[in-house]
Amino acid sequence: MGRDAEEILPEEDALVLEELARSTPGITAEKAARLTQLSFLSASDVRILQAGADSGWVSSLPERPEISDRLRELLKLLAKSQASEDPRISWKQTLVSKGDIRYQWRGRVVFPSVEVGMFMERDPGESFITDRSSGYLLRRYSRGRLILGDHQIVSGYGLMFWRSVPVKKGFETITSLARAGRGLQPYRSSHESWNLRGAGITYNTPWGEWLVSLGRNPRDGYIDADGNIHVRDTGLHTGEMTTAQKGKLRETSIVGQWSLRATRSQIGLVVASDEWTGEDRQRKLFRGYSIFGSRNGNHWLIFGECAAGFNDTWGYLFGGQIRSKTIQYLFTVRSYTPGFRALRSNPFAEWTGSERSETGVYQGLVIRKGRYKVTLYGDLYAERLLRNDIKFPSRGRDSAWRWEGKWAHADWRLQWKEEIRTNENKTTYFPRMIPSKTFKRTLKIIVKYKRDKNTTWKLNWNKTDFRSGPISATGQGIDLLWIRSGEVTTVTLDWVTTVVEGYKAGIYFWDVNLPGEMRTRMYAVSGHAPGLKILYRSPEGFKIGARYRVTWPDLRFAGNPVTEGALVAEFVM
Amino acid sequence: MKWSKAIRRGGRSCRRCLLILPVVIFFSGQLLRAAFDVFPVSYAYYGIGGRDSYAVNGDLLNAFGDPARLSARRSINGVFSWNRLFQIKELKHEVWSVSAPVLGMGIAVGGSAFGNPLYRESILALMIGKTIMKRLEIGISILNYQVRIRNYGQAAATGINISWRYYPAPDWYWNTSLRNINAPEIGRTRERLPQVITTGLGLQYRKNLKARLEWEQDLEYRGGLEFGLACEPVSWFGFSGGYASEPARINAGIFFSVNKLYIDYAIVFYQQINRFSMQMGMGVSLDRP
Numbered sequence: 094m095g096r097d098a099e100e101i102l103p104e105e106d107a108l109v110l111e112e113l114a115r116s117t118p119g120i121t122a123e124k125a126a127r128l129t130q131l132s133f134l135s136a137s138d139v140r141i142l143q144a145g146a147d148s149g150w151v152s153s154l155p156e157r158p159e160i161s162d163r164l165r166e167l168l169k170l171l172a173k174s175q176a177s178e179d180p181r182i183s184w185k186q187t188l189v190s191k192g193d194i195r196y197q198w199r200g201r202v203v204f205p206s207v208e209v210g211m212f213m214e215r216d217p218g219e220s221f222i223t224d225r226s227s228g229y230l231l232r233r234y235s236r237g238r239l240i241l242g243d244h245q246i247v248s249g250y251g252l253m254f255w256r257s258v259p260v261k262k263g264f265e266t267i268t269s270l271a272r273a274g275r276g277l278q279p280y281r282s283s284h285e286s287w288n289l290r291g292a293g294i295t296y297n298t299p300w301g302e303w304l305v306s307l308g309r310n311p312r313d314g315y316i317d318a319d320g321n322i323h324v325r326d327t328g329l330h331t332g333e334m335t336t337a338q339k340g341k342l343r344e345t346s347i348v349g350q351w352s353l354r355a356t357r358s359q360i361g362l363v364v365a366s367d368e369w370t371g372e373d374r375q376r377k378l379f380r381g382y383s384i385f386g387s388r389n390g391n392h393w394l395i396f397g398e399c400a401a402g403f404n405d406t407w408g409y410l411f412g413g414q415i416r417s418k419t420i421q422y423l424f425t426v427r428s429y430t431p432g433f434r435a436l437r438s439n440p441f442a443e444w445t446g447s448e449r450s451e452t453g454v455y456q457g458l459v460i461r462k463g464r465y466k467v468t469l470y471g472d473l474y475a476e477r478l479l480r481n482d483i484k485f486p487s488r489g490r491d492s493a494w495r496w497e498g499k500w501a502h503a504d505w506r507l508q509w510k511e512e513i514r515t516n517e518n519k520t521t522y523f524p525r526m527i528p529s530k531t532f533k534r535t536l537k538i539i540v541k542y543k544r545d546k547n548t549t550w551k552l553n554w555n556k557t558d559f560r561s562g563p564i565s566a567t568g569q570g571i572d573l574l575w576i577r578s579g580e581v582t583t584v585t586l587d588w589v590t591t592v593v594e595g596y597k598a599g600i601y602f603w604d605v606n607l608p609g610e611m612r613t614r615m616y617a618v619s620g621h622a623p624g625l626k627i628l629y630r631s632p633e634g635f636k637i638g639a640r641y642r643v644t645w646p647d648l649r650f651a652g653n654p655v656t657e658g659a660l661v662a663e664f665v666m
Numbered sequence: 667m668k669w670s671k672a673i674r675r676g677g678r679s680c681r682r683c684l685l686i687l688p689v690v691i692f693f694s695g696q697l698l699r700a701a702f703d704v705f706p707v708s709y710a711y712y713g714i715g716g717r718d719s720y721a722v723n724g725d726l727l728n729a730f731g732d733p734a735r736l737s738a739r740r741s742i743n744g745v746f747s748w749n750r751l752f753q754i755k756e757l758k759h760e761v762w763s764v765s766a767p768v769l770g771m772g773i774a775v776g777g778s779a780f781g782n783p784l785y786r787e788s789i790l791a792l793m794i795g796k797t798i799m800k801r802l803e804i805g806i807s808i809l810n811y812q813v814r815i816r817n818y819g820q821a822a823a824t825g826i827n828i829s830w831r832y833y834p835a836p837d838w839y840w841n842t843s844l845r846n847i848n849a850p851e852i853g854r855t856r857e858r859l860p861q862v863i864t865t866g867l868g869l870q871y872r873k874n875l876k877a878r879l880e881w882e883q884d885l886e887y888r889g890g891l892e893f894g895l896a897c898e899p900v901s902w903f904g905f906s907g908g909y910a911s912e913p914a915r916i917n918a919g920i921f922f923s924v925n926k927l928y929i930d931y932a933i934v935f936y937q938q939i940n941r942f943s944m945q946m947g948m949g950v951s952l953d954r955p
Contacts, residue, residue, distance in 0.1 A: 182799075182802075186865065194883060196863060215863075220849075220858070220885055220886070221861065222846075222849070222861050223849075631834045635834035662865075664801070664802070666799050666802060
């Protein structure tokens with residue numbers, strides 16, 4: 094049925110899935126190790142994959158009863174690959190048109206124990222073909238790995254180091270929140286400001302794995318006369334100011350991590366130092382520490398991380414999970430002091446970035462019975478205040494349920510979500526009143542019908558209600574998708590019609606995505622938006638595809654439509 | 667007497683300068699938008715390429731920007747081409763290139779000169795192309811750009827172009843070239859040289875008919891589509907035509923070969939200014955298929 098359009102995956106997941114889809118059918122120890130990098134697999138799936146890769150019984154993985162349905166489905170897809178050998182070279186070019194053109198080139202060359210990757214990008218309006226360029230060399234040893242170039246560290250539960258996309262609050266949180274990071278990885282995302290550029294090395298000993306990273310990372314921004322660091326993370330260099338600030342900040346990072354992984358437990362300690370240098374040689378130094386760990390039994394898991402972040406901030410995230418074949422329950426508690434952040438922190442939270450400051454409790458429950466599955470979650474959170482703050486903390490509550498099942502030869506999903514948040518510390522002019530709370534409710538129905546092996550229909554209906562005192566808005570949208578898969582060509586037609594009363598009642602749908610894309614669209618006005626995607630795959634692994642969408646911001650097709658499209662070409666050898 | 671001759675000669679030069687200067691400025695503003703906008707390219711072979719192509723002239727001329735083409739050349743080749751932009755003598759463009767296979771790669775050196783005694787742009791290039799695993803051709807060219815303005819000064823810069831060409835099947839390919847990927851700048855004003863991205867598909871039908879569709883964008887401007895078609899009804903003669911949208915131009919060419927000699931002639935018509943350019947090329951190839 095796919096993920097909810099409001100719960101996107103990190104780009105790294107799309108890249109790993111693409112690479113695995115191009116490889117030879119079947120599962121090997123190396124592929125199992127790659128699968129552990131996928132963020133949406135549960136902690137228990139990751140343990141099984143790791144155990145299989147370490148112990149050599151990985152080829153029998155699909156028959157194991159303890160793996161999740163999601164992993165089983167993924168292994169079935171990998172078994173369908175028609176590649177006769179694992180590719181050694183892959184190269185991909187993407188052109189995305191929306192006004193001006195975004196160009197991206199991504200490549201990878203694999204040798205027996207060495208891997209080289211590179212990425213180049215030119216955003217719309219930028220003046221350099223290689224406005225962003227990134228590369229890495231990965232060398233695997235029997236006792237660890239060395240990465241020269243762009244790399245990242247995914248550690249603990251995100252309080253110190255994580256991917257550029259955090260674990261988002263939603264139905265998938267139940268599986269993904271309890272997973273610890275997998276340590277040192279090459280950086281291949283198009284996000285321009287998250288990589289560490291330098292060298293990272295891991296070394297395994299009987300007393301644990303040691304990780305050291307040294308980075309000298311150019312960042313966009315400046316340090317002002319008061320010593321405040323202003324960082325721009327958009328990666329766009331289209332104007333005089335943005336171009337002048339490009340790479341003007343220098344971030345020097347030193348990271349050390351020790352972790353010990355046993356069959357049923359894991360513990361780790363991270364220390365990081367981060368020095369920022371501006372153009373005028375002003376310097377700012379930050380340090381952070383964190384300890385994380387987990388312990389699991391056959392049907393339970395407890396995990397947590399506690400961190401001292403930069404600027405005397407701190408945070409923690411603890412949780413427990415119980416799972417059986419039919420029930421899975423997750424309970425977590427989190428707390429971050431105002432402005433909590435560390436070198437590359439991106440923990441599970443309601444508020445992100447400099448606004449991060451909260452205490453929250455998240456619970457999720459999954460019940461499986463035959464062909465049916467029910468998922469529920471709830472999150473209570475409140476803003477944390479400093480001792481001398483003279484304001485009221487914002488509070489909120491999210492709750493949602495989802496029912497999925499098979500009925501009348503189709504897959505069904507019914508989903509409801511409610512978000513309530515208090516309006517604190519806002520002012521207005523008399524006689525206007527600020528309502529005490531804001532409500533947002535979303536109802537979704539999705540039906541997926543597989544007419545035959547090659548034809549799929551999918552219907553998605555969404556309704557969003559927004560209310561804040563006298564202000565209310567409603568949005569409704571319907572998305573009809575038709576997919577026809579041939580031996581070499583896949584054609585996708587997509588029609589979206591929305592009736593939306595304003596931005597606050599916006600509707601989210603998945604866009605037609607080319608390989609490697611994970612784009613969703615938010616429709617904030619009424620109108621129609623038909624889309625088309627054509628993808629051709631040659632038996633040798635060459636792919637070429639195009640997508641195109643026309644959006645009329647009017648139900649009567651009046652006015653000038655907005656068009657956008659993309660082309661992708663990719664070969665493997 | 668000698669003085670009067672010198673004065674008369676100087677007077678003619680001044681008049682020539684007075685004539686050339688507005689022409690250069692006018693057309694620079696219209697279609698020659700920056701230094702080195704005029705780049706070696708073959709208009710006769712714009713629509714064709716591919717491994718079975720007899721377009722040795724085209725491959726060598728286009729190799730300045732798309733060096734991957736050189737990997738298809740199996741022996742010594744040379745080409746010389748003359749181009750007169752907008753039929754203006756002062757906007758003469760001459761290009762030469764010589765290639766040879768070395769160590770399994772196609773290597774070429776070439777040069778181009780554009781302009782007149784008052785203003786001259788020169789390029790000297792080293793181009794290398796190689797085939798990898800039969801289906802992939804890659805190339806790199808290193809160019810030395812020089813601009814000279816009489817009685818004013820000169821400046822130089824170095825640019826790097828890369829390109830690749832992939833054949834999913836023997837009769838069609840996808841290729842991309844990136845010009846000046848190192849973003850070179852020239853002169854004290856640090857004028858940026860054109861950075862151009864070209865990507866497209868080419869296909870061949872029964873060796874006689876070739877077509878190409880590509881997208882080209884100079885990053886300073888909007889991109890445009892280009893389409894070319896070439897037909898070789900007999901092995902020693904062919905003709906081609908094409909259209910580009912940015913700037914709008916139509917090109918048509920004929921090419922024929924006599925023994926190991928290749929001659930081509932093309933006309934390019936610029937719709938915006940209602941003028942055309944001519945290009946003539948003469949090449950020698952020792953690797954007849």
